[in-house]
Amino acid sequence: MPMTGVAAPEGGEMTIPVAEALLNPGPIRHVRLDMTSRCNLRCVYCAVSHPDYRGTDMDDAMVSRVLAAVLDLARHNDLEPVDLNGHGETTFRAGWTDLCFALIERGIRVRLTSNFAKNFSEIELEALASMDTIAISVDSSDAKFLRGVRRKVDLRQIVANMAFVRSTALKLHRPPSEFAFLCGLYDKNTSEWDEFARFTIAMGVKTVGLWSLTEHRGMNLPEKDQVRSLDDLSGVELSSRLSSIRRGLDLPRRHGVEVITQGAFIEALEHRVRAHA
Amino acid sequence: MPDASHSRFVPPDMTRDCLDPWVYVEFKADGGILPCCVRGPIGNMGDRSLANIVNGVEIRALRLALLSGRPDEICQARGLRSVITPAVLQSKVGMLIDSIKPPEQFDGESYLDANPDVRAAGEGATRHFLKWGRLEGRPLAARTGPEVRKGPGTAVQTELSVSDWPGTTVGFPKETNTLPGVPPDPERLAAE
Numbered sequence: 001m002p003m004t005g006v007a008a009p010e011g012g013e014m015t016i017p018v019a020e021a022l023l024n025p026g027p028i029r030h031v032r033l034d035m036t037s038r039c040n041l042r043c044v045y046c047a048v049s050h051p052d053y054r055g056t057d058m059d060d061a062m063v064s065r066v067l068a069a070v071l072d073l074a075r076h077n078d079l080e081p082v083d084l085n086g087h088g089e090t091t092f093r094a095g096w097t098d099l100c101f102a103l104i105e106r107g108i109r110v111r112l113t114s115n116f117a118k119n120f121s122e123i124e125l126e127a128l129a130s131m132d133t134i135a136i137s138v139d140s141s142d143a144k145f146l147r148g149v150r151r152k153v154d155l156r157q158i159v160a161n162m163a164f165v166r167s168t169a170l171k172l173h174r175p176p177s178e179f180a181f182l183c184g185l186y187d188k189n190t191s192e193w194d195e196f197a198r199f200t201i202a203m204g205v206k207t208v209g210l211w212s213l214t215e216h217r218g219m220n221l222p223e224k225d226q227v228r229s230l231d232d233l234s235g236v237e238l239s240s241r242l243s244s245i246r247r248g249l250d251l252p253r254r255h256g257v258e259v260i261t262q263g264a265f266i267e268a269l270e271h272r273v274r275a276h277a
Numbered sequence: 278m279p280d281a282s283h284s285r286f287v288p289p290d291m292t293r294d295c296l297d298p299w300v301y302v303e304f305k306a307d308g309g310i311l312p313c314c315v316r317g318p319i320g321n322m323g324d325r326s327l328a329n330i331v332n333g334v335e336i337r338a339l340r341l342a343l344l345s346g347r348p349d350e351i352c353q354a355r356g357l358r359s360v361i362t363p364a365v366l367q368s369k370v371g372m373l374i375d376s377i378k379p380p381e382q383f384d385g386e387s388y389l390d391a392n393p394d395v396r397a398a399g400e401g402a403t404r405h406f407l408k409w410g411r412l413e414g415r416p417l418a419a420r421t422g423p424e425v426r427k428g429p430g431t432a433v434q435t436e437l438s439v440s441d442w443p444g445t446t447v448g449f450p451k452e453t454n455t456l457p458g459v460p461p462d463p464e465r466l467a468a469e
Contacts, residue, residue, distance in 0.1 A: 004341060016290070016363045018344040019371075024408065025331040026299030026373040032314070037306045058306040062322065066304045069327045072414025073302070076380070076406075086305065086314075212356050231356070262357045 028077045031070055034086025035063070036093040041115055043150045044225045045186065045215035048087065057093050067102055074108055081132040085113030091120070097127035104130050113137060113182065116161045117153045128177065129168040135180040135209065136162075140189045141199030149188070149227065162203065179205045184213030187228040190241040197248035201255045208252055211262035212269075230269055235276035238269055287353045290346040292366050295358040298340045299373055302331065312336050315355045328412035344370065379406050380417065387418040 002020040038055030039048045047053060058066070070082060082103060084090045091114055103110050109132040116136045120128065128134060136158060140146045143155040162179060169176040181200050185193070200208050212230050230238065245266060249259050287293060297313035305311060309318030310330045319339070320330030330336070342349055346363035385402035389395055392415055395405045406415065 016345045018341055018363075018367065021374060022344055022367060022370045023337045023340045024374060025336075025412065026296065026370070027377050028300060028302055028331070028412065030297075030301040032301070032303040032311075034303065034305050056306050058304075058308075062306075062308050065308070065322050069304070069322065073327070073412065075414040076411040086303065088306065214355070263355075264359045265356045268356070 028073050029080050030083070031073060031079055032083040032086065033066060033070070033099070034058070034088060035084065035090050035096055035099065036088040037086065038092055039087075039089045039115075040092050040118060041089065041150055041152055044221055045149075045184075045213060045227050047216040050216065050218070055088050060095075063099055067099065070103070070108070071106065074106075079108065081109035081111040083111050083113065085135075089115055091118060091124065097123055100127040100130065111135065115150070115153060116158045117150075119157070120161060120164065125164055125168040126172065128165045129172055129174055131177040133178045133180055133206075134165065135182050135207075137182045139183055141196045145189070148225070159203065178207070179203070180207035180209060181205050182209045184211055185230060185245065186213040186215065187230065187233055187237070187241070189227075190230065190245055193241070193244045194248040194251060197251045200252055200257060205257060207258045207260060209260045209262065212265040230265070235273045238273050242266065242270055242273060287348055287360055290363070291360050292343050292346045292348050292363050293352050293358040294361040294366065294369075295343060295352070296369060296373065298336055298343065299370060302327065312339055315357070316351055326413070328409050331412060332408065340370075377407055377411070379403055379411075383417055388415070391416040391419040 003017040004020055004023070036055060036057045037048075038057065039046075042049040048055065073079060084096075084100070090096050090112060100110055100112075104127075110130070111133040112128070112131050113135040114137070116134075116138075138146070138153075138155075138158060139149060141155070146153050146155050166176050181203075183189075183196065189196070197208075213227070214229055215227050230241070233241070249261075249266075252259050295313070301313055303311035303314060304322065305318060308322040310320050310322065310327065311317070312319050316339075319335040320333055322330075325333070339349075343352065344363055344367050383403070383406065388402040388406060388410070392405075392410070395402065395410075395415075398405075409415070
């Protein structure tokens with residue numbers, strides 16, 4: 001069997017051989033389309049908020065190429081729902097619903113990640129009501145805090161949009177799209193994170209996805225607007241936050257809400273707290 | 278320097294529990310292709326095909342680094358995946374690669390009939406399908422009418438209009454039905 005490997009950093013012999021066959025592509029399952037890298041928000045931790053950031057829309061010719069490529073992939077690969085999102089807000093691109101309908105009409109399931117912080121038109125609501133899943137990026141159930149960190153986001157608008165999508169699905173006689181919340185965790189939204197967990201249950205979401213947020217640095221924000229990664233907190237700062245997170249993890253699960261944490265970051269942080277106790 | 282309990286630290290000779298470079302494709306707004314949500318592009322749809330990109334030297338180098346226990350700084354710095362040994366990752370990837378099979382209905386001669394460029398190149402049908410055809414949506418057999426999907430992985434391809442996307446200037450194959458377990462619409466097939 002042909003083998004290859006990577007040399008050790010100091011230029012030594014390669015230590016872990018790898019079969020060449022393992023370097024081939026696997027069965028493609030996850031496809032993500034970033035129709036735009038522009039966003040309607042300017043979250044304090046996001047690179048999009050940098051004054052020099054310039055987002056772009058995928059032009060129509062590229063959308064055609066990408067659509068063809070996705071259809072080609074779907075022919076011989078069992079794709080998970082195609083994700084629409086990326087570093088921009090998909091619903092911010094003019095005509096985003098056309099791509100959705102082009103996929104959905106061919107039986108390809110679509111999953112959108114959105115901040116849901118806009119007034120949707122009727123055709124947009126119809127596209128949203130046709131989604132497999134809508135994952136909403138939301139950091140907190142504290143409306144004032146959310147507006148401060150994500151700037152321009154009105155929590156009440158998110159709640160109203162969820163209701164409008166559900167009612168549109170009823171109108172179209174479609175099964176309702178599932179909702180998920182995606183929440184990056186950092187210093188300022190974890191002290192009372194169990195409050196957010198109660199909010200997720202009340203909003204009827206099926207899944208909550210959590211990850212340890214890596215903030216974009218170098219934006220020269222005032223201290224009050226800055227957030228810090230959990231990795232940068234001391235053991236003392238972490239301890240109470242981890243207790244809140246743990247409580248917040250248990251509650252949704254008891255109510256049938258799936259909670260997914262990306263990478264075992266909570267366990268790693270708990271290990272650190274114990275090690276420095 | 279983060280210690281071993283830091284979620285963004287990968288100890289020496291360990292690696293990330295990440296299969297994204299094998300199973301994930303992200304299309305950026307500018308046509309760039311990403312192998313995961315945190316890395317830069319490994320190619321661009323503007324000048325290469327997707328199949329070419331996911332078989333390209335750039336992503337093969339990334340796969341090799343992960344499998345060898347030499348994840349680069351980007352893979353190390355992102356705590357979105359747990360840490361495991363390279364042997365475990367190799368085992369996982371091995372199972373993934375082994376799971377790729379031509380569909381039951383696959384017949385080498387039919388595939389070569391449907392794809393004369395493959396026959397002309399002298400490449401084996403199965404080998405071509407596994408490396409390229411499954412990524413390019415190649416037909417499994419020459420078309421004699423609308424194909425009906427009979428199970429997962431069976432090709433269904435019908436050339437229809439090119440006006441499905443506003444601004445489309447070139448045609449692309451339109452699926453009648455591409456997903457497993459979803460029966461084709463008989464009325465639509467009849468109409469076509």
